[in-house]
Structures are given as structure tokens and as C-alpha cells.
Amino acid sequence: MHEDAERCVRAVQAKDARFDGWFFTGVITTGIYCRPSCPVVAPKPENMRFYPSAAAAQQAGFRACKRCRPDTSPGSPEWNHRADVVARAMRLIADGVVDREGVPGLARRLGYSTRQIERQLNAELGAGPLALARAQRAQTARLLIETTPIPMGDVAFAAGFSSIRAFNDTVRDVFALTPTGLRDRVAKGHPPAGSGALSLRLPFRAPLCPDNLFGHLAATAVPGVEEWRDGAYRRAMRLPHGHGIAALSPRPDHITCTLTLSDLRDLTIAISRCRWTLDLDADPVAVDDLLRTDPALAALVDKAPGRRVPRTVDAPEFALRAVIGQQVSTAAARTHAARLVTAHGDPIDDPNGGLTHLFPTPSALSALDPETLAFPKTRRTTITTLVDALANGQVDLGVGSDWEKARAHLSALPGIGPWTVETIAMRALGDPDAFIPTDLGIRAAAKTLDLPSTPAALTQRAAGWRPWRAYAVQYLWATGDHAINLLPTP
Structure with missing residues (x-):
């Protein structure tokens, strides 16, 4: 643009x-x-x-x-709906890959040379991966400077800078103030909060309908890992340098985010994953304008515009939960997932709530005895096969993954059909065009709205909703009275 x-x-x-x-x-x-x-x-x-x-x-x-x-500013919605190498690179940079692995690590994950990545990012964004990561570090540094009293040396390394000098120079170049001057300017009469929890505001493009977004996350929450408490969705997160707890609350013009981190170096990635989970970088006007062109959806969009796609902070976790949830109720899926968490998850302390564990990694579940799973034999085989594929890297669901390759690898696993693949694509990979015409809720909504009822015919009709079919799914689900459509009461 x-x-x-x-x-x-x-x-x-x-x-x-x-x-x-x-x-x-x-x-x-x-x-x-x-x-x-x-x-x-x-x-x-x-x-x-x-x-x-x-x-x-x-x-x-x-x-x-x-x-x-x-x-x-909210992030560009370009990196949400595109699947090319530049969009994948931007999602990885936001996830802190350049800070942790350098440009060679970014290139390796994308399957390109460092020179190719540099050239493509410079051509489209006017900056290479190092400059883009530097801008992100500057934003993190400003946040820590303005909202915490921690020493500037700790701020520098928490924000991802390799030296105090680089930190000082970047803050001065970007904000035209020294780090101390930036803190003094903001803190006049408003001293920074304590060094424990960090409170910040996550911006988004209006409108935003919180009902299905928070309703879905709360209704499907795995006990011990997620909860709805005091008007906030709370979630334990596994992060590169430790773990964190995020509390997210909807407000009219922003999302209130409170983060408690075991290592401040994870701040950037924690913010990025919270934004990703709530789909805050979406362009709701573009989405809703297209969906309104279908008379069957127009009234739904006008009634509650700005629906987002509820995602996840941990794609492998969601993939396992999607398989566990096949052909069982939401309550049963939560119960089965909670058993895995209790048996194999890493315990954490949560003085402010009821979170007890991190969801187990695929590696931690590799030694899982299938006989301990209360599922039919075929489902146990699907779960253990998926665990192995995730643990050995056969299936890549990371933020920089190739969506079509991930679909193909998932489809090749026994017991994983189109419903599961598209559900994972929608909520774990973040593909805005994922579509699940075989879903019972979608078929019920289609019948109510006089849309085609068979999956093939509905898919054909939904061609006009592309590339936003995942958002159409949210509007169709909203026609039901399931708890996923309701903002939880405080």
C-alpha cells in the first residue's frame, strides 16, 4: 500500500x-x-x-x-493472510527467531539462503531481517523502560540487545531520547509498576467482537493450563527461556494484557503469541466487507461485526487437542487433555489463580503408554503417531511453516481426516481461508440460513468467501447457542 x-x-x-x-x-x-x-x-x-x-x-x-x-501500531494484516516466504519470515521475526538464532537460523527455517531472504525482505519491506528485528527490540525496550523499574542493563538484555551500547544507541536513534530520559519523561507523576507482572494494552483494528473469541477460548480451556477468572482468559505458556502466564481481558478499544514471566527475555515472544492467539492484527473491515456480499451472511456480520478467529499459543498442543477432541463432546475433550497435563505436564506456580501446569511437549509424550489412554485403539494409534511426527519434526506447525506442506503431512497420518486438518490449519497455523464444511455446527447453520447442506455444495458456495472462509466459520458457528459463542460472565 x-x-x-x-x-x-x-x-x-x-x-x-x-x-x-x-x-x-x-x-x-x-x-x-x-x-x-x-x-x-x-x-x-x-x-x-x-x-x-x-x-x-x-x-x-x-x-x-x-x-x-x-x-x-497493530501489526500489518499482510502477515496474517499470506503464505509466501516474506509473510512466513515476518511471523518468525515476530516470534523472536532472529534474536535467538540469527539471520542464518531464519533462513534455515524457511529453506532459503540468507542472501535470498535479505533480498526479498528488502524488496518488499525496505529493510532486512536484522533491521526488522532491531525495530522490534526497540519496541520491547521502550515497553520495559516505561512500565517497569528494572535496571537499564537488565532491560537491554531482556529486549534482546547484545550489548549496552547497542541498546543505548538504538533507543536514542529511534526515540530521540536516552533510555533514562525516556523513563523520566513517562514516569513523571506515574512511577513504573513493580518488576513482577507487566501490564500493557494490546491495540487492534476496530471493530472487535469479543464474544466468540473469548467464549471459545474459555469454553474449551484445559483445566490447569487455561482458565477464565475475574473477567480474563488466563493461560500458561511455554517460552524459549522459561514459562509465563498471560491474562487477557477485552476492553472497548484495546485488550488488557498482564504478563508474568520467569525470564524477561521472553517478553517480545509472549506479546507476539498473545496477539496471535486473539488474531489482533486482522483487518476486520476487509473481512466483513467481503462476507457481507453474500446475502446469507450479511445479517450475521451486521449483527456482530469484527469476529476474530481464536487461535493458540502452542500449535503442537492444539494439534493434539484437536485429535483428542474428535467425535467427543467439548467437556470430554477437556477432561482427556487435563489427564495428559496432570500426568506429563511441567508443574508451575500461579499465586494469582488456578493454573498448575504447562501442557506437555511432544517430546515429553513420546514415551506415552497408549494403554493409559481411554480411547479406542485406532484413536490411540492416531495420537501416538501424531506425537512422534511432531517430536521428530516430520510435521512442522510453527509460525513460519508452509501451510500446504503441513496440511499434506497431517493428512498422511492415520486417523487424521479433513475436519481435523482444517481445524488445525485455522486455529494453529492461522490460515484465514481454512474451511470445515463437514463440521456439524457449520452444517446446522447452513440449514438454518438456507445455504447448501452437503459439504461439496457448501464448499462451492463458500468460494465467494475466499480468502476469509475461516472468518465465515466464526459467523456460522455464532448461529448456535453453544458456550463458545458467549462471552463468559465475570
């Missing part, structure tokens, strides 16, 4: 928040870059320069606006 200068100018002049994260505006007369919805008086069009990423604006010599804080 940044190449369409006329459209970008109109968005900036209208202060249109829908375009926050789609592009960034550099102002040559002030040397700052802003989000489109920046509240200051719009600059003259001839003084605007448009960039596809904050990193590109920073590389061009612009510093972040102190009013609109462009680094806190």
Missing part, C-alpha cells in the same frame, strides 16, 4: 486508524515518522514519505513520533 501515495495521503489526512500498521509516514520537515492516525496536524503531501515498515522508516533516518507512538 505504501506505493500508492495518493491513497496514503488521504488516509493520513483523515487520520484513519484502519491503516495503522499498513504503512508509516515519514515527515521530511521534522525528521519523525508516524502512524496514519497521528493526532497532530497532517503535514503537506509534498513533505510526506511512505514506508512499509517502521524499520524502513528508521533506516531512512526518521525517529518515532512521541505523540502517536507508531511502534505500538
Whole structure:
């Protein structure tokens, strides 16, 4: 979009928040870059320069606006619905791969050379993987500086910087303030919170309908790993350097997020996974505008616009839960998953709630005795085969995975059919076009709405909903009275 200068100018002049994260505006007369919805008086069009990423604006010599804080914009929805190498790279960078494994690790995961990755990212985003990761570290550093009292040296390494000097230089370059100056500016009269839990606001593009999003997560929560408590969905997370607990609550214009981390180096990835779980980088206007073109869906969209796809913080975990949940009730699936958690999960402490364990990894379940599973023999075989495939890397469900390859590898496993594959694609891989026409809830909704009732005919009708069929699923499910459609009561 940044190449369409006329459209970008109109968005900036209208202060249109829908375009926050789609592009960034550099102002040559002030040397700052802003989000489109920046509240200051719009600059003259001839003084605007448009960039596809904050990193590109920073590389061009612009510093972040102190009013609109462009680094806190929602992420570009491009990385949500695309499956090409650039989108996969962006999802991996957001997940902290460059900080942990460097550019060679990013390239290795994508199956390309470092030179190819550099070239493709620079061509589309105006910045390479190191610059993109640097911009992300700057955002994390600002968050820690402004919301915690921890020493600056600890902030630097928690944000992923390799040295204090790199930390100081980056903060000064991006925010035009020293780290201490940034903390002093924000903390006047508002001292930072304690160093335990971190409280922050997760932005999103309006509208957002929280009912099915939080309702689904709460209704299917595995005891000990997830819970709904005091108006928040709480979740234990396994992270690269330790573990964390996230509490997520819907608000009219943001999501309140409280994170308790055993290692602050996991802050960036924890935020990224929370945003991913709640699908906060989606473009609901684009989705809803397309779905409204079908008369059968128009009334559903108008009734509760902005439905998101509830996802997961742990794709292998969700895949196992999807198999466990085949042909059983939601309550039964939760019970079976909780037994696995109790027997094989890693225990954690949760002073503020009832979370007790991390969900077990595929490696931890590799020695699982199938006879201990209260399932028919064929289902036990499916579970153990999937565990082995996940543990040995035969099936890759990571954020940078190839969606079609993952589908093919899952389909090749015994006992995993189209319903399970598409459910995993929708909620674990994040494919916005995943579709499950054989689902009983979808078929019931189709009958109610006079849509075709057979899977083949419904799939043909749903061609007009592409590439947003996963969102159509949410609207169709919402026609039922299942608990997944209801925002839990406090």
C-alpha cells in the first residue's frame, strides 16, 4: 500500500486508524515518522514519505513520533493472510527467531539462503531481517523502560540487545531520547509498576467482537493450563527461556494484557503469541466487507461485526487437542487433555489463580503408554503417531511453516481426516481461508440460513468467501447457542 501515495495521503489526512500498521509516514520537515492516525496536524503531501515498515522508516533516518507512538501500531494484516516466504519470515521475526538464532537460523527455517531472504525482505519491506528485528527490540525496550523499574542493563538484555551500547544507541536513534530520559519523561507523576507482572494494552483494528473469541477460548480451556477468572482468559505458556502466564481481558478499544514471566527475555515472544492467539492484527473491515456480499451472511456480520478467529499459543498442543477432541463432546475433550497435563505436564506456580501446569511437549509424550489412554485403539494409534511426527519434526506447525506442506503431512497420518486438518490449519497455523464444511455446527447453520447442506455444495458456495472462509466459520458457528459463542460472565 505504501506505493500508492495518493491513497496514503488521504488516509493520513483523515487520520484513519484502519491503516495503522499498513504503512508509516515519514515527515521530511521534522525528521519523525508516524502512524496514519497521528493526532497532530497532517503535514503537506509534498513533505510526506511512505514506508512499509517502521524499520524502513528508521533506516531512512526518521525517529518515532512521541505523540502517536507508531511502534505500538497493530501489526500489518499482510502477515496474517499470506503464505509466501516474506509473510512466513515476518511471523518468525515476530516470534523472536532472529534474536535467538540469527539471520542464518531464519533462513534455515524457511529453506532459503540468507542472501535470498535479505533480498526479498528488502524488496518488499525496505529493510532486512536484522533491521526488522532491531525495530522490534526497540519496541520491547521502550515497553520495559516505561512500565517497569528494572535496571537499564537488565532491560537491554531482556529486549534482546547484545550489548549496552547497542541498546543505548538504538533507543536514542529511534526515540530521540536516552533510555533514562525516556523513563523520566513517562514516569513523571506515574512511577513504573513493580518488576513482577507487566501490564500493557494490546491495540487492534476496530471493530472487535469479543464474544466468540473469548467464549471459545474459555469454553474449551484445559483445566490447569487455561482458565477464565475475574473477567480474563488466563493461560500458561511455554517460552524459549522459561514459562509465563498471560491474562487477557477485552476492553472497548484495546485488550488488557498482564504478563508474568520467569525470564524477561521472553517478553517480545509472549506479546507476539498473545496477539496471535486473539488474531489482533486482522483487518476486520476487509473481512466483513467481503462476507457481507453474500446475502446469507450479511445479517450475521451486521449483527456482530469484527469476529476474530481464536487461535493458540502452542500449535503442537492444539494439534493434539484437536485429535483428542474428535467425535467427543467439548467437556470430554477437556477432561482427556487435563489427564495428559496432570500426568506429563511441567508443574508451575500461579499465586494469582488456578493454573498448575504447562501442557506437555511432544517430546515429553513420546514415551506415552497408549494403554493409559481411554480411547479406542485406532484413536490411540492416531495420537501416538501424531506425537512422534511432531517430536521428530516430520510435521512442522510453527509460525513460519508452509501451510500446504503441513496440511499434506497431517493428512498422511492415520486417523487424521479433513475436519481435523482444517481445524488445525485455522486455529494453529492461522490460515484465514481454512474451511470445515463437514463440521456439524457449520452444517446446522447452513440449514438454518438456507445455504447448501452437503459439504461439496457448501464448499462451492463458500468460494465467494475466499480468502476469509475461516472468518465465515466464526459467523456460522455464532448461529448456535453453544458456550463458545458467549462471552463468559465475570
